[in-house]
Amino acid sequence: MPSGTTTHQLQPDTWVDAHADYLYNYAVSRVSDSEIAHDLVQETFLAGLGSAKNFKGTASERTWLVAILKRKVIDHYRKINSKKGKAEVRMHYSSQEDSEGNWLEERAADPLSTKEHGVLENEELGQAIQECIAKLPAKQAKVFTLKTIEGQSTEDVCNELGINPSNLWVLIHRARTSLMACLDKNWFGE
Amino acid sequence: MITCEEAAHICTRKQYSEASWKERLQLYLHILICKACASFSRKNTQLTKLCDKAQLQTLSKKEKEHIKKKIQEQS
CATH class of the missing domain: 1.10.1740.10 (RNA polymerase sigma factor, region 2, helix turn helix motif)
Known part of the structure; x- marks a missing residue:
């Protein structure tokens, strides 16, 4: 290389x-x-x-x-x-004038386009959140993801990572504080 | 009276419904008189809403292990 x-x-x-x-x-x-x-x-x-x-x-x-x-x-x-x-x-193609036909296949929205406002906004939001998570220290990112996105219980997360609940909350707190700052400009309308 | 730091931590636990009623009351009273914590609390709550709204999904641990194995096999 x-x-x-x-x-x-x-x-x-x-x-x-x-x-x-x-x-x-x-x-x-x-x-x-x-x-x-x-x-x-x-x-x-x-x-x-x-x-x-x-x-x-x-x-x-x-x-x-x-x-x-x-x-x-x-x-x-x-x-x-x-x-x-x-x-x-x-x-x-043989009957282009045929307006009776219900050619859903042809009329279906382009799957690669996410023009619908809500979809686009949520997708951008999701990507923004993930980019911010990616900037966190690895352990914070892991804890935050397990707890917030996967919705695991505190006990399970602690067991998986071998930490105690107060460690967990400190990590989550730091992660959330960083995420708020990271997302701030674009996503928190004040 | 709780400190701002305690209030912030209670606020974070509250986002996961893991603050007791007593803590929530303490937080509520603190926010009434502390603008900085009120703002932090509002943002923290908003972050929870944003995460819900984004409907982020993750691959399960098992699925990730599976993909890792495939990658190792090929590399």
């Missing part, structure tokens, strides 16, 4: 912990199916490994992985669309 000129490097060992949740949310918001989203994330990592030599280090690791995921999402929709029978396509 050429070094010196590159600013970013790939560290596949840390991919899952560092990016899996971010990519997963990205995928879920586009395919609306948790199982498919899971598969797409996995395929993204594997494809990333396969083409790691093409990584030039000009973009961050995450940006690069997101770009791969985008292609995976597009491929996913191509695949399911090609399965859905060619008859519908033929009918559509």
Whole structure:
């Protein structure tokens, strides 16, 4: 791997912990199916490994992985669309004036577009929160995620991480304080 | 009377419904007279709402282990 000129490097060992949740949310918001989203994330990592030599280090690791995921999402929709029978396509093109037909397939919203205001806003919000979480010290991020996003009980989190409840609350408190500052400008309307 | 630091910690626990009624009362009384904590409390509550609204999801630990294993197999 050429070094010196590159600013970013790939560290596949840390991919899952560092990016899996971010990519997963990205995928879920586009395919609306948790199982498919899971598969797409996995395929993204594997494809990333396969083409790691093409990584030039000009973009961050995450940006690069997101770009791969985008292609995976597009491929996913191509695949399911090609399965859905060619008859519908033929009918559509042979009678373009046919306004009686209820060609939902053709009229369905573009799955890659999230123009609906609410969806877009929530997605941006989700990404903003995750980028802020990514800036936290690892332990704070972990505790915050387990407690807030996964909604685990204090006891379970303490057991998993081998800390006591007062440690936990200090970590969460610090995490929340940092997150408030991080999200402040854009998301807290005062 | 509780200190601002105590109030802030109670406020954080309250976001997870893990503050007792007595603590909540102490926090309430503190906020009445402390503008800084009132503002902190408002933001903290808003953060909870933002997190709910974003409907963030995570892959389970098991799923992550599974993906990690796949990555190791290939690399």
